[in-house]
Amino acid sequence: MTDAARSGHRRRTFSLKQRLLIWLMVPVLVAVPAAGVVLYRVMHDTAISWLDQALGDTALAVSGLLRERDGQVVVDVSGATDRALRFDRTDRVYYxxxxxxxxxxxxxxxxxxxxxxxxxxxxxxxxLATLDGESLRAAALGASCGAGKLCQILVAETLNKRDALQQQLVLVVGLLIGGMAVLLAGAGWWATYRGLRPLAQLSAELEQRDLARLEPLQHDVPAELRPLIAAFNRLFERLRRASSAQQDFLANAAHQLRTPLTSLRTEIDLALLEPHDPQTEPLLKRLQSSVDRSARLATQMLSIARAEAEPNGGEQALDLREIAAQVAEDWVPRALQAGADIEFELESAPAMGQSFLLRELLANVLHNCLNYAGPSPRITVRTGCDGEWSRMEVEDNGPGIAPQDRERALRRFERGSESKGTGSGLGLAIAADIAQRHRGRFELLDATSGPGLRVRLSLPRRGERQDG
Known part of the structure; x- marks a missing residue:
């Protein structure tokens, strides 16, 4: 058996509800038919006994007609009596x-x-007997017919009543047992559903939990689930402590990483401003570029860690237009310094999200534009709505990314095959992660006109819930 087959076999397990139903239904499937057989036999034997008694009454009636005359045994039967003995609306009677x-x-x-x-x-x-190809129910009775004399009386009838009775019994017992089986199955399913309902409610509650909702569970559950509730509450407490420790670590790491890099960048800037050997200027420029890349990489790594640590529960009502306006305050001076022409076409785009993550997303996309779009790029930032989606787009007139490389460009530490910049391959990956955490779409598209790349973020409009 292959590993894939073994894995598939392991996955084919029954749910708790299915197991309970199986264990409830197996006894029903065994006991109900057995009860049906017993009930049928009891009713059948009782009915046959009554029919045999009626047949025996005919034999007794005939025995009551025996007489002894002049030492001879005679049967005093008139034509009317003979017809009465043979009368039956269903069967033929013989005696x-x-x-x-x-x-x-x-x-x-x-x-x-x-x-x-x-x-x-x-x-x-x-x-039961067969005579001339006809099935009969026969009875024999010994009857006294004089002093010391014993006559034999034989009575028989066809099986029409008995066959009809047997069919009716099968039908009645079948309907009764079938109805009982359906009723028991329905009762078993309902009992299982009601019994597992607290577990389903607990599962739904846990599904909605994240790092923003780690308060203890307060469900009113059966005694069997209380140890599970207590275990989850202990786990939430450990997660709460771990989340707090992680947030403290991120804050300390940001400070510890940024402070020395900022100091080193300042020292390099001062060295470039002061008189220095012209031969050292290329070295200082390379150091300056390396420090900038290191600072950017540290910021991106911290953004990844913070994005993974922040739950979706921190979402608030916001407008992508305001997000773009806030980022513009920081990035317009950088774009002008880099010789870029940056434009904003902003319309209201209400959504739900975490503003600091969406600002980081836009900052990463703008950084990519400045880094890869070539000299003097033209960058346009747009916001607006398309139906049920709010969108934010950043478009440049650079070389763009080939369609076959776009999926790879969204993976961490991956870059397009024709990329010429000095980035780390994290910017677009971080942006895609942030979009996914907001249940949105992050797409790399062709520019609206001419060469270039258009990056689009689509989020559900405020009040709309989209899966995916």
Whole structure:
């Protein structure tokens, strides 16, 4: 068996609800048919006993007609009595009286061919028999017919009533047992659903939890789930402490990383301003560029850590137009210093999100434009709405990214095959991560006209919920 097959086999497990239903239904599937068989047998045997008793009453009626005259046994049966003995609305009834010597006194002589055993006085015998291809229920009775004399009375009838009764019993018992099985199955499902409902509610509550909601669970649950609730509450407490420690670490790391890099950048700037050997200026420029890249990389790494630490629960109502305006205050001077022409076409774009993460997203995209769009780039920032989505776009007139490289460009530490800048390959990856955390879309598109790259962020409009 291959590893994939083993993995698939391990995944084919039953849920708790399915297991409970199976364990409830297996006894039902065994017990209900068994109960049906027992019920059918009891009702069948009881009904057959009543029918046999009716058949026996006919034999008793015939025995009451036996007389002894002048030492001879006779049967006092008139035509009306004979019709009464044979009357049945469903079956044909036969009877036969044999004298003590076994000779036919009266009745249907063909019954003698059944060769039923002789009975003692008032002794019964019932059996199923076949005569001339016809199935019969036969009864034999020993009857006293004079001093010391014993006659045999045979009575038989066809099986029409018995067959109809058997069919009715099968139908009634089948409907009864089927209804009982459905009722028990429904009751089992309902009991399982109601019994597991607290667990489903707990699962739904846990699904909505994040690092912003780590307060203890307060569900009113059965006693069996209370240890689980207590375990989750202890876990939330540990997560709360770990999250607080992580936030403290991020704050300290940001300070510890940025302070020496800022100091080193200042020292390099001062060295470039003061009189110095012209031969050292290229070295100082390279150091300045390396410090800038290191500071940018540290900022991006901290942004990744902070984005992963921040839960979605910190979202607030905001407008992408305001996000772009806030970022413009910091990036317009940088763009002008780099010789870039930056324009803003801002319309209201309400959304839900975390403003600091969205500012970081836009900053990363603008940094990429300045770094890769070539000398004197033209950059346009737009915000607006498209149906149920609020969008923010950044477009430049640089070389762009080839369509086959765009998916790779969104992965961390990956760059397009024709990239000529000095970036680390984190900017677009961080932006894509932030968009995903906001349940939005982050796309790399062609410029609206001419060469270049258009980066689009789409977020659900405020009040709209989109999956994906």
């Amino acid at each position: 036969l009286v044999l004298d003590p010597a076994g000779e036919v006194l009266l009745g249907d002589a063909q019954l003698a061919r059944l060769r039923l055993p002789k009975r003692k006085a008032n002794e019964w015998f019932f059996t």
